[in-house]
Amino acid sequence: MSNLVGIDLGTTFSAIAVLDEIGKPEIVPNADGERITPSVVHFPEDEDGKSLVGDIAKKALVYRADRVLQCAKQRMGDDFKYTIEDCEYSPQQISSLILKKLAQDAALTKGPIESAVITVPANFRESARKATMDAGKLAGLEVTHIINEPTAAALYYATIGDVSGRVLIYDLGGGTFDVTVADVADQDVQVVASLGDAHLGGTDFDRKLLGVFQERYEKEYDRKLFDSEEGSFRYLADAEDLKKMLSKRERAGVMISGDAGPLKVELSRAEFEELISVHIAKTATLIDGVLDEAKCEVSDISQILLVGGSTRIPYVETTLKKIFGIEPTKAVNVDEAVALGAAVYAGLRAASGVLNSAQSSAMTKIKLTDVCSNYYGTLTLNQNNTTGRTELMNSVILKKNTSLPCSNKEVFYTMSDGQTELECTITQSQFPETDPEFVNVLDKAMFGGLPPGRPAGCEIEVIFSYDLNERMHCVFRDVQTGKQHEATLNPKGVEDVSADQAALRDFIVE
Ligand SMILES: Nc1ncnc2c1ncn2[C@@H]1O[C@H](COP(=O)(O)OP(=O)(O)OP(=O)(O)O)[C@@H](O)[C@H]1O
Ligand SMILES: [Mg+2]
Structure with a gap:
Protein backbone atom coordinates (compact mmCIF):
# COMPACT_ATOMS: atom_id res chain seq x y z
CA MET A 1 0.00 0.00 0.00
CA SER A 2 1.34 3.44 -0.85
CA ASN A 3 2.02 5.87 1.98
CA LEU A 4 -0.44 8.68 2.70
CA VAL A 5 1.82 11.62 3.32
CA GLY A 6 1.56 15.24 4.44
CA ILE A 7 4.46 17.68 4.11
CA ASP A 8 4.77 21.05 5.82
CA LEU A 9 7.19 22.89 3.56
CA GLY A 10 8.15 25.67 5.96
CA THR A 11 10.19 28.83 5.45
CA THR A 12 12.71 27.76 8.08
CA PHE A 13 11.79 24.17 9.03
CA SER A 14 9.93 21.41 7.19
CA ALA A 15 8.28 18.24 8.46
CA ILE A 16 6.80 15.08 6.96
CA ALA A 17 4.02 12.93 8.41
CA VAL A 18 2.32 9.70 7.33
CA LEU A 19 -1.05 8.23 8.21
CA ASP A 20 -0.56 5.04 10.19
CA GLU A 21 -2.50 1.76 9.89
CA ILE A 22 -5.32 2.97 12.14
CA GLY A 23 -5.67 6.37 10.51
CA LYS A 24 -3.60 8.40 12.96
CA PRO A 25 -0.94 10.76 11.60
CA GLU A 26 2.65 10.43 12.79
CA ILE A 27 5.76 12.51 12.15
CA VAL A 28 8.54 10.62 10.38
CA PRO A 29 11.95 11.73 11.72
CA ASN A 30 14.71 12.49 9.23
CA ALA A 31 17.84 10.37 8.83
CA ASP A 32 19.40 12.18 11.82
CA GLY A 33 16.39 11.27 13.98
CA GLU A 34 15.12 14.87 14.02
CA ARG A 35 11.38 15.49 13.68
CA ILE A 36 11.84 18.77 11.80
CA THR A 37 14.41 19.55 9.11
CA PRO A 38 15.83 23.02 8.43
CA SER A 39 14.64 24.29 5.02
CA VAL A 40 18.19 25.18 4.07
CA VAL A 41 20.25 24.01 1.07
CA HIS A 42 24.03 24.12 0.77
CA PHE A 43 25.92 23.63 -2.48
CA PRO A 44 29.45 22.68 -1.39
CA GLU A 45 32.21 23.94 -3.66
CA ASP A 46 33.94 20.62 -4.14
CA GLU A 47 30.81 18.58 -4.81
CA ASP A 48 30.18 19.49 -8.46
CA GLY A 49 26.73 20.99 -8.04
CA LYS A 50 25.43 18.43 -5.58
CA SER A 51 23.58 19.73 -2.57
CA LEU A 52 23.17 19.13 1.14
CA VAL A 53 19.86 19.78 2.85
CA GLY A 54 18.87 20.33 6.48
CA ASP A 55 20.93 20.77 9.59
CA ILE A 56 24.24 20.24 7.84
CA ALA A 57 23.36 23.00 5.37
CA LYS A 58 22.27 25.35 8.18
CA LYS A 59 25.63 24.83 9.89
CA ALA A 60 27.40 25.79 6.65
CA LEU A 61 25.91 29.31 7.02
CA VAL A 62 28.71 30.00 9.51
CA TYR A 63 31.55 29.39 7.08
CA ARG A 64 30.10 29.41 3.53
CA ALA A 65 27.05 31.68 3.59
CA ASP A 66 27.68 32.48 -0.09
CA ARG A 67 26.87 28.87 -1.01
CA VAL A 68 23.80 28.41 1.19
CA LEU A 69 20.21 29.17 0.22
CA GLN A 70 17.38 29.64 2.73
CA CYS A 71 13.83 31.02 2.96
CA ALA A 72 13.08 29.96 -0.66
CA LYS A 73 9.40 29.74 0.32
CA GLN A 74 9.20 33.53 0.50
CA ARG A 75 10.16 33.77 -3.18
CA MET A 76 7.89 30.98 -4.49
CA GLY A 77 5.99 32.13 -7.56
CA ASP A 78 8.34 35.10 -8.13
CA ASP A 79 10.23 35.46 -11.38
CA PHE A 80 13.55 35.17 -9.56
CA LYS A 81 16.70 33.05 -9.63
CA TYR A 82 19.37 32.49 -7.00
CA THR A 83 22.90 32.45 -8.35
CA ILE A 84 25.78 30.39 -6.99
CA GLU A 85 28.84 30.73 -9.18
CA ASP A 86 27.59 30.05 -12.71
CA CYS A 87 24.52 28.10 -11.61
CA GLU A 88 21.06 29.57 -11.34
CA TYR A 89 18.32 28.04 -9.20
CA SER A 90 14.64 28.93 -9.06
CA PRO A 91 12.88 29.00 -5.65
CA GLN A 92 10.91 25.90 -6.70
CA GLN A 93 14.13 24.04 -7.48
CA ILE A 94 15.45 24.83 -4.00
CA SER A 95 12.13 23.79 -2.45
CA SER A 96 12.19 20.58 -4.48
CA LEU A 97 15.55 19.63 -2.91
CA ILE A 98 14.03 20.06 0.55
CA LEU A 99 11.01 17.96 -0.42
CA LYS A 100 13.25 15.32 -1.93
CA LYS A 101 15.33 15.12 1.24
CA LEU A 102 12.20 14.73 3.39
CA ALA A 103 10.74 12.02 1.15
CA GLN A 104 14.07 10.22 0.79
CA ASP A 105 14.65 10.16 4.56
CA ALA A 106 11.07 9.07 5.31
CA ALA A 107 11.40 6.26 2.77
CA LEU A 108 14.19 4.75 4.89
CA THR A 109 11.65 3.70 7.52
CA LYS A 110 8.30 3.90 5.74
CA GLY A 111 9.04 2.60 2.25
CA PRO A 112 8.69 4.58 -0.99
CA ILE A 113 6.97 7.98 -0.84
CA GLU A 114 5.34 8.58 -4.19
CA SER A 115 2.71 11.19 -3.50
CA ALA A 116 2.00 13.84 -0.90
CA VAL A 117 -0.25 16.65 0.25
CA ILE A 118 1.87 19.79 0.62
CA THR A 119 0.84 22.74 2.78
CA VAL A 120 0.93 26.44 1.86
CA PRO A 121 0.15 29.63 3.80
CA ALA A 122 -3.53 30.55 3.53
CA ASN A 123 -2.68 33.83 1.85
CA PHE A 124 -0.33 32.33 -0.77
CA ARG A 125 -0.89 33.74 -4.26
CA GLU A 126 -2.01 31.40 -7.06
CA SER A 127 1.49 31.57 -8.63
CA ALA A 128 3.11 30.54 -5.33
CA ARG A 129 0.65 27.63 -5.00
CA LYS A 130 1.52 26.51 -8.49
CA ALA A 131 5.25 26.88 -7.77
CA THR A 132 4.77 24.65 -4.70
CA MET A 133 3.17 21.97 -6.84
CA ASP A 134 5.97 22.33 -9.39
CA ALA A 135 8.50 21.83 -6.58
CA GLY A 136 6.75 18.59 -5.60
CA LYS A 137 6.83 17.36 -9.16
CA LEU A 138 10.53 18.26 -9.49
CA ALA A 139 11.14 16.21 -6.34
CA GLY A 140 9.51 13.24 -8.05
CA LEU A 141 6.31 13.43 -6.00
CA GLU A 142 2.76 13.42 -7.20
CA VAL A 143 1.24 16.34 -5.31
CA THR A 144 -2.30 15.07 -4.86
CA HIS A 145 -3.48 18.22 -3.09
CA ILE A 146 -2.30 21.37 -1.47
CA ILE A 147 -3.93 22.57 1.74
CA ASN A 148 -3.73 25.83 3.65
CA GLU A 149 -1.48 25.55 6.71
CA PRO A 150 -3.96 26.84 9.34
CA THR A 151 -6.63 24.56 7.87
CA ALA A 152 -4.30 21.56 8.23
CA ALA A 153 -3.49 22.54 11.81
CA ALA A 154 -7.18 22.99 12.69
CA LEU A 155 -7.88 19.57 11.20
CA TYR A 156 -5.22 18.00 13.40
CA TYR A 157 -6.39 19.85 16.53
CA ALA A 158 -9.95 18.64 15.81
CA THR A 159 -8.89 15.01 15.43
CA ILE A 160 -7.17 14.96 18.81
CA GLY A 161 -10.31 16.34 20.45
CA ASP A 162 -11.10 19.06 22.96
CA VAL A 163 -11.73 21.73 20.37
CA SER A 164 -15.14 23.20 19.76
CA GLY A 165 -16.92 26.38 18.83
CA ARG A 166 -15.61 29.31 16.83
CA VAL A 167 -11.83 29.08 17.06
CA LEU A 168 -9.00 31.36 15.97
CA ILE A 169 -5.89 29.68 14.58
CA TYR A 170 -2.84 31.90 15.13
CA ASP A 171 0.02 30.54 13.00
CA LEU A 172 3.31 32.39 13.43
CA GLY A 173 6.18 30.46 11.88
CA GLY A 174 9.61 31.33 10.56
CA GLY A 175 8.58 33.48 7.62
CA THR A 176 4.82 33.76 7.35
CA PHE A 177 1.88 34.66 9.54
CA ASP A 178 -1.64 33.36 9.02
CA VAL A 179 -4.71 33.92 11.13
CA THR A 180 -7.83 31.89 10.46
CA VAL A 181 -11.29 31.71 11.97
CA ALA A 182 -12.97 28.29 11.84
CA ASP A 183 -16.04 26.64 13.31
CA VAL A 184 -15.24 23.29 14.89
CA ALA A 185 -17.76 20.77 16.16
CA ASP A 186 -16.28 17.43 17.09
CA GLN A 187 -14.26 16.48 13.98
CA ASP A 188 -16.13 18.79 11.65
CA VAL A 189 -14.00 21.79 10.66
CA GLN A 190 -15.47 24.67 8.67
CA VAL A 191 -13.06 27.43 7.76
CA VAL A 192 -14.73 30.84 7.85
CA ALA A 193 -12.01 33.35 6.93
CA SER A 194 -8.24 33.75 6.69
CA LEU A 195 -5.80 36.64 6.49
CA GLY A 196 -2.04 36.72 6.58
CA ASP A 197 1.29 38.29 5.85
CA ALA A 198 3.72 36.34 3.66
CA HIS A 199 6.73 38.15 5.18
CA LEU A 200 6.30 38.07 8.94
CA GLY A 201 7.86 35.49 11.22
CA GLY A 202 10.76 34.31 13.33
CA THR A 203 13.39 35.29 10.75
CA ASP A 204 12.34 38.94 11.23
CA PHE A 205 12.99 38.57 14.96
CA ASP A 206 16.40 36.99 14.27
CA ARG A 207 17.26 39.94 12.04
CA LYS A 208 16.33 42.37 14.80
CA LEU A 209 18.79 40.58 17.08
CA LEU A 210 21.47 40.72 14.38
CA GLY A 211 20.93 44.49 14.45
CA VAL A 212 21.59 44.48 18.22
CA PHE A 213 24.76 42.39 17.70
CA GLN A 214 26.03 44.91 15.15
CA GLU A 215 25.22 47.91 17.34
CA ARG A 216 26.82 46.50 20.48
CA TYR A 217 29.91 45.30 18.62
CA GLU A 218 30.47 48.71 17.05
CA LYS A 219 30.09 50.36 20.45
CA GLU A 220 32.62 47.99 22.01
CA TYR A 221 35.25 47.85 19.27
CA ASP A 222 34.44 50.77 17.00
CA ARG A 223 34.33 48.20 14.20
CA LYS A 224 31.48 46.55 12.37
CA LEU A 225 30.74 42.90 13.16
CA PHE A 226 29.62 42.32 9.55
CA ASP A 227 29.29 44.54 6.52
CA SER A 228 26.80 42.72 4.32
CA GLU A 229 23.63 40.70 4.71
CA GLU A 230 25.55 37.61 3.72
CA GLY A 231 28.17 38.42 6.37
CA SER A 232 25.43 38.63 8.99
CA PHE A 233 24.33 35.04 8.27
CA ARG A 234 27.35 33.81 10.20
CA TYR A 235 25.61 35.05 13.36
CA LEU A 236 22.08 33.82 12.52
CA ALA A 237 22.37 30.69 14.67
CA ASP A 238 23.54 32.83 17.64
CA ALA A 239 20.58 35.16 17.14
CA GLU A 240 18.14 32.25 16.96
CA ASP A 241 19.67 30.66 20.08
CA LEU A 242 19.36 33.91 22.01
CA LYS A 243 15.75 34.32 20.87
CA LYS A 244 14.87 30.79 21.99
CA MET A 245 16.60 31.25 25.36
CA LEU A 246 14.54 34.39 25.94
CA SER A 247 11.38 32.29 25.53
CA LYS A 248 12.47 30.40 28.65
CA ARG A 249 14.30 33.04 30.70
CA GLU A 250 13.89 36.69 31.59
CA ARG A 251 17.49 37.40 30.62
CA ALA A 252 19.96 35.60 28.33
CA GLY A 253 23.25 36.10 26.54
CA VAL A 254 25.42 34.67 23.74
CA MET A 255 29.13 34.96 22.95
CA ILE A 256 29.85 36.21 19.46
CA SER A 257 33.26 36.44 17.88
CA GLY A 258 34.25 39.01 15.29
CA ASP A 259 37.49 40.19 13.69
CA ALA A 260 38.25 42.63 16.52
CA GLY A 261 37.58 40.11 19.31
CA PRO A 262 34.77 38.34 21.16
CA LEU A 263 31.75 39.96 22.77
CA LYS A 264 29.04 38.72 25.10
CA VAL A 265 25.65 40.10 24.07
CA GLU A 266 23.08 40.04 26.85
CA LEU A 267 19.45 40.98 26.50
CA SER A 268 16.39 41.01 28.74
CA ARG A 269 13.07 39.59 27.61
CA ALA A 270 11.56 43.08 27.90
CA GLU A 271 14.21 44.47 25.51
CA PHE A 272 13.49 41.65 23.04
CA GLU A 273 9.74 42.31 23.28
CA GLU A 274 10.37 45.96 22.48
CA LEU A 275 12.36 44.90 19.39
CA ILE A 276 9.58 42.73 18.00
CA SER A 277 6.61 44.79 19.19
CA VAL A 278 5.92 46.26 15.73
CA HIS A 279 5.66 42.75 14.25
CA ILE A 280 3.40 41.45 16.99
CA ALA A 281 1.23 44.57 16.69
CA LYS A 282 0.88 43.76 12.98
CA THR A 283 -0.45 40.30 13.84
CA ALA A 284 -3.00 41.98 16.14
CA THR A 285 -4.13 44.21 13.26
CA LEU A 286 -4.57 41.13 11.07
CA ILE A 287 -6.63 39.51 13.86
CA ASP A 288 -8.96 42.55 13.71
CA GLY A 289 -9.13 42.10 9.94
CA VAL A 290 -9.98 38.41 10.02
CA LEU A 291 -12.66 38.94 12.69
CA ASP A 292 -14.16 41.58 10.38
CA GLU A 293 -14.05 39.18 7.43
CA ALA A 294 -15.67 36.48 9.58
CA LYS A 295 -18.25 39.05 10.73
CA CYS A 296 -17.66 38.29 14.39
CA GLU A 297 -16.43 39.86 17.61
CA VAL A 298 -13.54 39.04 19.92
CA SER A 299 -16.07 37.58 22.38
CA ASP A 300 -17.30 35.06 19.76
CA ILE A 301 -13.92 33.26 19.81
CA SER A 302 -14.09 30.34 22.22
CA GLN A 303 -10.57 29.01 21.72
CA ILE A 304 -7.24 30.15 20.29
CA LEU A 305 -5.15 27.43 18.68
CA LEU A 306 -1.44 28.14 18.49
CA VAL A 307 0.58 26.93 15.50
CA GLY A 308 4.18 27.64 14.43
CA GLY A 309 7.46 27.74 16.35
CA SER A 310 7.31 31.50 17.01
CA THR A 311 4.18 31.09 19.15
CA ARG A 312 6.55 29.81 21.86
CA ILE A 313 7.54 33.43 22.45
CA PRO A 314 5.77 34.39 25.71
CA TYR A 315 4.95 37.86 24.34
CA VAL A 316 2.71 36.21 21.71
CA GLU A 317 0.71 34.53 24.42
CA THR A 318 0.40 37.65 26.58
CA THR A 319 -0.70 39.68 23.55
CA LEU A 320 -3.39 37.12 22.68
CA LYS A 321 -4.55 36.95 26.31
CA LYS A 322 -4.85 40.73 26.36
CA ILE A 323 -6.98 40.73 23.18
CA PHE A 324 -9.23 37.75 23.92
CA GLY A 325 -9.11 37.40 27.71
CA ILE A 326 -8.56 33.64 27.38
CA GLU A 327 -5.55 31.31 27.55
CA PRO A 328 -4.47 30.02 24.13
CA THR A 329 -4.61 26.24 23.65
CA LYS A 330 -1.23 24.52 23.36
CA ALA A 331 -2.37 20.91 23.21
CA VAL A 332 -0.10 20.02 20.30
CA ASN A 333 3.50 20.43 19.25
CA VAL A 334 3.33 23.73 17.41
CA ASP A 335 6.08 22.70 14.94
CA GLU A 336 4.32 19.51 13.92
CA ALA A 337 0.57 20.25 13.78
CA VAL A 338 0.60 21.39 10.15
CA ALA A 339 2.37 18.29 8.74
CA LEU A 340 0.18 16.01 10.88
CA GLY A 341 -2.99 17.75 9.64
CA ALA A 342 -1.76 17.43 6.05
CA ALA A 343 -1.38 13.65 6.52
CA VAL A 344 -4.97 13.51 7.84
CA TYR A 345 -6.03 15.45 4.74
CA ALA A 346 -4.18 12.94 2.52
CA GLY A 347 -6.35 10.23 4.13
CA LEU A 348 -9.51 12.30 3.84
CA ARG A 349 -9.03 12.84 0.11
CA ALA A 350 -7.59 9.39 -0.67
CA ALA A 351 -9.06 7.66 -3.71
CA SER A 352 -11.46 4.80 -2.99
CA GLY A 353 -9.79 1.51 -2.23
CA VAL A 354 -6.61 3.13 -0.92
CA LEU A 355 -7.55 3.12 2.78
CA ASN A 356 -7.78 0.01 4.94
CA SER A 357 -10.95 -0.44 7.02
CA ALA A 358 -9.50 1.13 10.20
CA GLN A 359 -8.29 4.16 8.27
CA SER A 360 -11.65 4.44 6.47
CA SER A 361 -13.60 4.43 9.69
CA ALA A 362 -11.25 7.07 11.19
CA MET A 363 -11.75 9.26 8.12
CA THR A 364 -15.55 8.98 8.02
CA LYS A 365 -15.69 10.86 11.35
CA ILE A 366 -13.84 13.85 9.88
CA LYS A 367 -15.41 16.60 7.80
CA LEU A 368 -13.69 19.64 6.36
CA THR A 369 -14.99 22.67 4.55
CA ASP A 370 -12.30 25.05 3.35
CA VAL A 371 -12.75 28.40 1.68
CA CYS A 372 -11.56 30.19 -1.43
CA SER A 373 -8.36 32.00 -0.36
CA ASN A 374 -8.52 34.98 -2.73
CA ASN A 490 -4.79 24.05 -12.61
CA PRO A 491 -1.81 24.15 -10.31
CA LYS A 492 -1.39 20.44 -10.99
CA GLY A 493 -1.17 20.98 -14.71
CA VAL A 494 2.56 21.59 -14.66
CA GLU A 495 3.40 21.37 -18.31
CA ASP A 496 7.10 21.01 -18.43
CA VAL A 497 9.54 20.92 -15.59
CA SER A 498 12.16 18.97 -17.51
CA ALA A 499 14.43 22.00 -17.99
CA ASP A 500 14.37 22.63 -14.25
CA GLN A 501 14.93 18.94 -13.62
CA ALA A 502 17.93 18.81 -15.94
CA ALA A 503 19.51 21.67 -14.01
CA LEU A 504 19.31 19.74 -10.76
CA ARG A 505 21.80 17.11 -9.70
CA ASP A 506 21.26 14.43 -7.14
CA PHE A 507 22.00 15.57 -3.65
CA ILE A 508 23.76 13.81 -0.82
CA VAL A 509 21.74 12.61 2.14
CA GLU A 510 23.93 12.66 5.17
N1 LIG B 1 11.32 28.44 21.70
C1 LIG B 1 11.23 29.30 20.69
N2 LIG B 1 11.21 30.62 20.93
C2 LIG B 1 11.16 31.50 19.91
N3 LIG B 1 11.12 31.15 18.62
C3 LIG B 1 11.14 29.83 18.33
C4 LIG B 1 11.19 28.84 19.35
N4 LIG B 1 11.21 27.62 18.75
C5 LIG B 1 11.18 27.84 17.43
N5 LIG B 1 11.14 29.16 17.16
C6 LIG B 1 11.14 29.82 15.85
O1 LIG B 1 10.05 29.35 15.12
C7 LIG B 1 10.35 29.44 13.72
C8 LIG B 1 10.08 28.10 13.09
O2 LIG B 1 8.75 27.80 13.23
P1 LIG B 1 8.00 26.89 12.17
O3 LIG B 1 8.77 25.65 11.97
O4 LIG B 1 6.61 26.80 12.62
O5 LIG B 1 8.12 27.84 10.92
P2 LIG B 1 8.14 27.46 9.38
O6 LIG B 1 7.14 26.39 9.14
O7 LIG B 1 9.53 27.22 8.97
O8 LIG B 1 7.73 28.83 8.73
P3 LIG B 1 6.41 29.26 7.95
O9 LIG B 1 5.27 28.49 8.50
O10 LIG B 1 6.35 30.72 8.28
O11 LIG B 1 6.69 29.00 6.53
C9 LIG B 1 11.83 29.80 13.61
O12 LIG B 1 11.98 31.17 13.34
C10 LIG B 1 12.34 29.45 15.00
O13 LIG B 1 13.47 30.22 15.36
MG1 LIG C 1 4.94 26.63 9.13
Missing part, protein backbone atom coordinates in the same frame (compact mmCIF):
# COMPACT_ATOMS: atom_id res chain seq x y z
CA TYR A 375 -10.88 37.14 -4.80
CA TYR A 376 -11.04 36.10 -8.46
CA GLY A 377 -12.36 38.37 -11.18
CA THR A 378 -12.14 39.60 -14.73
CA LEU A 379 -11.28 42.91 -16.39
CA THR A 380 -14.18 44.75 -17.96
CA LEU A 381 -14.72 48.11 -19.64
CA ASN A 382 -17.18 50.33 -17.83
CA GLN A 383 -18.68 53.74 -18.54
CA ASN A 384 -17.85 56.25 -15.80
CA ASN A 385 -21.11 58.18 -15.26
CA THR A 386 -19.32 61.27 -13.94
CA THR A 387 -16.59 61.67 -16.57
CA GLY A 388 -18.42 59.92 -19.42
CA ARG A 389 -15.15 58.08 -20.16
CA THR A 390 -14.76 54.33 -20.61
CA GLU A 391 -12.53 52.81 -17.96
CA LEU A 392 -10.97 49.41 -17.44
CA MET A 393 -11.96 47.90 -14.10
CA ASN A 394 -11.73 44.65 -12.20
CA SER A 395 -15.05 42.91 -11.60
CA VAL A 396 -15.01 40.28 -8.85
CA ILE A 397 -16.67 36.99 -9.85
CA LEU A 398 -15.68 34.73 -6.91
CA LYS A 399 -15.43 36.21 -3.44
CA LYS A 400 -12.73 35.34 -0.94
CA ASN A 401 -13.84 33.08 1.95
CA THR A 402 -16.61 31.40 -0.07
CA SER A 403 -16.92 27.74 0.97
CA LEU A 404 -15.42 25.27 -1.51
CA PRO A 405 -16.53 23.97 -3.94
CA CYS A 406 -18.06 27.18 -5.25
CA SER A 407 -19.29 28.66 -8.50
CA ASN A 408 -20.66 32.04 -9.58
CA LYS A 409 -21.97 33.59 -12.76
CA GLU A 410 -21.98 37.26 -13.76
CA VAL A 411 -23.32 38.71 -17.00
CA PHE A 412 -21.49 41.36 -19.05
CA TYR A 413 -22.21 42.91 -22.46
CA THR A 414 -20.21 43.48 -25.65
CA MET A 415 -19.04 47.12 -25.98
CA SER A 416 -19.32 47.93 -29.66
CA ASP A 417 -21.37 47.22 -32.77
CA GLY A 418 -19.89 44.43 -34.89
CA GLN A 419 -17.63 43.21 -32.06
CA THR A 420 -16.25 39.79 -33.03
CA GLU A 421 -13.76 39.20 -30.24
CA LEU A 422 -13.20 39.89 -26.57
CA GLU A 423 -10.27 39.68 -24.23
CA CYS A 424 -10.83 37.15 -21.41
CA THR A 425 -8.75 37.98 -18.35
CA ILE A 426 -8.66 36.13 -15.03
CA THR A 427 -7.49 38.14 -12.04
CA GLN A 428 -6.71 37.44 -8.41
CA SER A 429 -6.51 39.75 -5.40
CA GLN A 430 -6.49 39.66 -1.59
CA PHE A 431 -9.10 42.45 -1.41
CA PRO A 432 -12.21 43.18 -3.52
CA GLU A 433 -10.31 45.51 -5.85
CA THR A 434 -11.87 47.43 -8.73
CA ASP A 435 -8.61 49.06 -9.85
CA PRO A 436 -6.73 46.80 -12.34
CA GLU A 437 -3.45 48.19 -10.92
CA PHE A 438 -3.95 46.21 -7.73
CA VAL A 439 -4.75 42.74 -9.09
CA ASN A 440 -2.62 39.88 -10.37
CA VAL A 441 -3.46 38.78 -13.89
CA LEU A 442 -3.45 34.96 -13.88
CA ASP A 443 -4.47 34.40 -17.48
CA LYS A 444 -5.30 36.45 -20.57
CA ALA A 445 -6.61 35.13 -23.90
CA MET A 446 -8.58 36.36 -26.93
CA PHE A 447 -12.01 34.83 -27.49
CA GLY A 448 -12.57 35.36 -31.21
CA GLY A 449 -14.97 34.12 -33.86
CA LEU A 450 -18.10 35.87 -32.58
CA PRO A 451 -20.64 36.47 -35.39
CA PRO A 452 -20.11 39.77 -37.27
CA GLY A 453 -22.82 42.39 -37.72
CA ARG A 454 -24.33 42.25 -34.25
CA PRO A 455 -25.14 45.41 -32.31
CA ALA A 456 -23.34 46.21 -29.02
CA GLY A 457 -24.87 44.81 -25.84
CA CYS A 458 -24.76 41.07 -26.61
CA GLU A 459 -24.80 39.05 -23.38
CA ILE A 460 -21.59 37.36 -22.26
CA GLU A 461 -21.84 35.07 -19.24
CA VAL A 462 -18.73 34.68 -17.12
CA ILE A 463 -18.76 31.62 -14.86
CA PHE A 464 -15.94 30.87 -12.40
CA SER A 465 -15.94 27.63 -10.42
CA TYR A 466 -13.40 26.58 -7.80
CA ASP A 467 -13.20 22.93 -6.81
CA LEU A 468 -11.81 21.04 -3.85
CA ASN A 469 -8.65 20.27 -5.78
CA GLU A 470 -7.68 23.94 -5.85
CA ARG A 471 -8.58 24.04 -9.53
CA MET A 472 -10.39 27.02 -10.94
CA HIS A 473 -12.45 26.62 -14.08
CA CYS A 474 -13.48 29.75 -15.99
CA VAL A 475 -16.01 29.98 -18.81
CA PHE A 476 -16.74 33.05 -20.95
CA ARG A 477 -19.91 32.24 -22.94
CA ASP A 478 -21.59 34.16 -25.73
CA VAL A 479 -25.24 33.57 -24.77
CA GLN A 480 -26.73 34.02 -28.27
CA THR A 481 -24.50 31.48 -30.04
CA GLY A 482 -23.50 29.28 -27.09
CA LYS A 483 -19.86 29.64 -28.19
CA GLN A 484 -17.47 29.73 -25.29
CA HIS A 485 -13.88 30.26 -24.19
CA GLU A 486 -12.70 28.08 -21.32
CA ALA A 487 -9.65 28.27 -19.09
CA THR A 488 -8.65 25.96 -16.29
CA LEU A 489 -6.15 27.27 -13.83
